[in-house]
Amino acid sequence: MKKYLQLITCIFFFVNLSFGQTPSILNVLNRASQSLNGPWHYIVDPYENGYYNYRYEPFDQQKNTSKAAYFMNAKPENKSELLEYDFDKSDVLEVPGDWNTQDEKLFFYEGTVWYKRSFDFDPKVRDGRVFLYFGAVNYHADIYLNGKKLGTHTGGFTPFNFEITDIVKSQDNFLVVKVDNKREKEGVPTLNTDWWNYGGITRDVLLVETPATFISDYMVQYDPEKKNVLSGYVQLEGDNKTNAGIKINMPELDLSGSITANRDGLAKMDFKVKDFIPWSPGQPKLYDVILIAGQDTLKDRIGFRSIDTDGSKILLNGNPIFLKGICIHEERPGGGRIRTKAEARELLQLAEELGCNYVRLAHYPHNEHMIRLADEMGIMVWAEIPVYWTIDWENPNTYQNAEGQLTAMIRRDKNRASVIIWSMANETPVSPARQSFLTRLAAKARQMDPTRLISAALEQSIDEGDPNTKTIDDPFAEVVDVISFNQYIGWYDGLPQKCRNIKWNITQDKPVVISEYGAGAKYGFHADSLTRWSEEYQAYLYQESLEMLDKIPQLSGMSPWILMDFRSPRRPLPGIQDYWNRKGLVSEKGQKKMAFYILQDYYQNH
Numbered sequence: 001m002k003k004y005l006q007l008i009t010c011i012f013f014f015v016n017l018s019f020g021q022t023p024s025i026l027n028v029l030n031r032a033s034q035s036l037n038g039p040w041h042y043i044v045d046p047y048e049n050g051y052y053n054y055r056y057e058p059f060d061q062q063k064n065t066s067k068a069a070y071f072m073n074a075k076p077e078n079k080s081e082l083l084e085y086d087f088d089k090s091d092v093l094e095v096p097g098d099w100n101t102q103d104e105k106l107f108f109y110e111g112t113v114w115y116k117r118s119f120d121f122d123p124k125v126r127d128g129r130v131f132l133y134f135g136a137v138n139y140h141a142d143i144y145l146n147g148k149k150l151g152t153h154t155g156g157f158t159p160f161n162f163e164i165t166d167i168v169k170s171q172d173n174f175l176v177v178k179v180d181n182k183r184e185k186e187g188v189p190t191l192n193t194d195w196w197n198y199g200g201i202t203r204d205v206l207l208v209e210t211p212a213t214f215i216s217d218y219m220v221q222y223d224p225e226k227k228n229v230l231s232g233y234v235q236l237e238g239d240n241k242t243n244a245g246i247k248i249n250m251p252e253l254d255l256s257g258s259i260t261a262n263r264d265g266l267a268k269m270d271f272k273v274k275d276f277i278p279w280s281p282g283q284p285k286l287y288d289v290i291l292i293a294g295q296d297t298l299k300d301r302i303g304f305r306s307i308d309t310d311g312s313k314i315l316l317n318g319n320p321i322f323l324k325g326i327c328i329h330e331e332r333p334g335g336g337r338i339r340t341k342a343e344a345r346e347l348l349q350l351a352e353e354l355g356c357n358y359v360r361l362a363h364y365p366h367n368e369h370m371i372r373l374a375d376e377m378g379i380m381v382w383a384e385i386p387v388y389w390t391i392d393w394e395n396p397n398t399y400q401n402a403e404g405q406l407t408a409m410i411r412r413d414k415n416r417a418s419v420i421i422w423s424m425a426n427e428t429p430v431s432p433a434r435q436s437f438l439t440r441l442a443a444k445a446r447q448m449d450p451t452r453l454i455s456a457a458l459e460q461s462i463d464e465g466d467p468n469t470k471t472i473d474d475p476f477a478e479v480v481d482v483i484s485f486n487q488y489i490g491w492y493d494g495l496p497q498k499c500r501n502i503k504w505n506i507t508q509d510k511p512v513v514i515s516e517y518g519a520g521a522k523y524g525f526h527a528d529s530l531t532r533w534s535e536e537y538q539a540y541l542y543q544e545s546l547e548m549l550d551k552i553p554q555l556s557g558m559s560p561w562i563l564m565d566f567r568s569p570r571r572p573l574p575g576i577q578d579y580w581n582r583k584g585l586v587s588e589k590g591q592k593k594m595a596f597y598i599l600q601d602y603y604q605n606h
């Protein structure tokens, strides 16, 4: 409960922190905007010929930019002029969308692709400000508007934006984005992952408009310390932010309150409201919250709930809850990144059908539609950043990158009641450097948002030399609120019957949530339960695993691996995998395997 008291102290830190970088505009779906989604022309540029001259000097750092630089989007002025590119004669890719599933030649491609689109702009807000917003671009993006560089962004799964008020014109704007998805050792994620490195402008692109002074950030939370009190803050940005009055309306709660921003445009709130229905999976109640500051009116729908632990229990609104979960990659049936809310809904509906009240959104921040749908549908969420396997722990830039992704994720999703756990990492090898990296991340997450639980998908180990007794011997277990670990007994480690001999000696008095277990099966392949890749093997493994895991006294939930078969370059086995990780309970075409029903049955009876 102490953590709620920290909410107010964290506010100053959080707000200041967001202004070092270009803070991303929040709640873009409820702001005046113009979509730049749709067809964009593209040029594949493996040698980055459009970025460097033949001396390998970046064009965008030269005094006199050459027309050979792709961001100039140049055209020959006469019949003799030499230019070796032309966006408008090049093919198009749909945005949002990864390039791998749109052009066969790009299926395995990792490198640079240039995108270009032209647009006119008809402002909806008078004398307002305009931001060019990207939901996500994987992985490096260099952005140029009308031949001027706006900036760069690194990290494939978080939103970012640039103010373009003084650059955008009413007609004939051209926007060029260089996207580079080459994997790199110091990146987050690093070189090695078990998922497809889908490149491109994978999420929505919008021109977002705000008034000159606008609400740049806000957080509204339920404070269980004080009955019926909603606490939080509103941050303004702009010339008239100082001492500005802010109104907060929540019609269903009969709340109509006012607060005043301080010198820095920050206003704290602490309002008593009438009895409200706390958000929960059984009743995912969301309330309209309307914030008004000068010319700016911003609406949101927010649920109020508490999440806490008590010894080995997870408490939602004060009551113990078992997390009936499944892991999900942000991949649509048939492969490719999710592009729309409807596609996100398909996955969450499948999870619902499985009987889930919880999903682990692996292994990176998923798009905003997914989290908002989870709020609406009453599905609790574990959200994570791609600190995966062997990150470059000693590299300060890698740390900054990871922290930037964590910060952006929390900034975007902190008002979503569905998110109950921020996870710092997945299956990372224990070492002092990794311990300090992750501990720093966890401290950052707690400073920004002390109201949620912190976890990480750890690994189990053998207890005192007995291969059949498992324990959690990881110093990061001391830092987290919830002990989570992945285990593959019966798949990478023996056969399913091995589960019967396993004993658990988990000594930490904390809730335990199994973040992964599973087995590969090719849908429609039937054999006996010891034949690898058969549906029977996978079903058998689920049966044995569930019995084994039930013996963990602190067990508070699980998210087996995984809802749907997903693309992975690590999985080439012909006829079986064909570059799909087959641990889905459902095939990439949406066909349910036998194990789906075993887990469904377990969840129905739990």
Ligand code: GCB
Pocket: 194, 363, 426, 427, 486, 516, 561, 581, 583
């Ligand atoms: C894991 C990883 C996950 C993999 C999975 C597998 O432990 O966390 O990303 O895809 O195992 O299928 O091996």
